[in-house]
Amino acid sequence: MSRTAPRLASEAVELGRALTGEELPLTATEPAALVAELATLGWDRSQLANLRVQRQATRQPWPFAVPIESRRELGFARFDAKLAGLRGLLGLSGQQSAVQGTRAWGDAERRLAADRPPHWG
Numbered sequence: 001m002s003r004t005a006p007r008l009a010s011e012a013v014e015l016g017r018a019l020t021g022e023e024l025p026l027t028a029t030e031p032a033a034l035v036a037e038l039a040t041l042g043w044d045r046s047q048l049a050n051l052r053v054q055r056q057a058t059r060q061p062w063p064f065a066v067p068i069e070s071r072r073e074l075g076f077a078r079f080d081a082k083l084a085g086l087r088g089l090l091g092l093s094g095q096q097s098a099v100q101g102t103r104a105w106g107d108a109e110r111r112l113a114a115d116r117p118p119h120w121g
Contacts, residue, residue: 009069009070009073009074010026010027011029011074011079011082012026012027012028012029012034012037013025013026014066014070014071014074014079015034015079015082015083015086016034016038016043017064017066018063018064018065018066018083019038019043019048019063019064019083019086019087019090020038020043020048020051020064021051021064024038024041024043025041026038026041031082031085031086031089032089034086035086035089035090045090045091045092048090048092049090049091049092052092063083063087066079
């Protein structure tokens with residue numbers, strides 16, 4: 001009877017999955033090398049930023065979920081720290097801030113802004 005050994009999770013592949021949602025043939029162990037590998041596969045910083053914006057616009061999570069078994073095998077804290085470092089290197093930390101609209105205040109808003117308590121002088 002032939003038993004196949006369970007496939008061990010690859011840290012590079014799982015980091016790539018978290019960023020792109022795809023299983024890519026990544027092998028780099030250093031963050032800068034992993035960024036370069038991603039770029040050669042069509043996932044440069046601007047592509048990843050566009051993907052992040054699309055996901056956030058449709059209220060979907062980004063980075064993508066990585067199977068719990070893989071994260072457990074790689075070590076939760078280690079994986080999360082590597083992903084955070086990679087996102088920082090790419091300039092994709094945190095959520096994209098919303099664009100603030102600008103418009104002139106109306107009469108009521110100007111009155112409220114001008115209304116100061118007596119102790120303000």
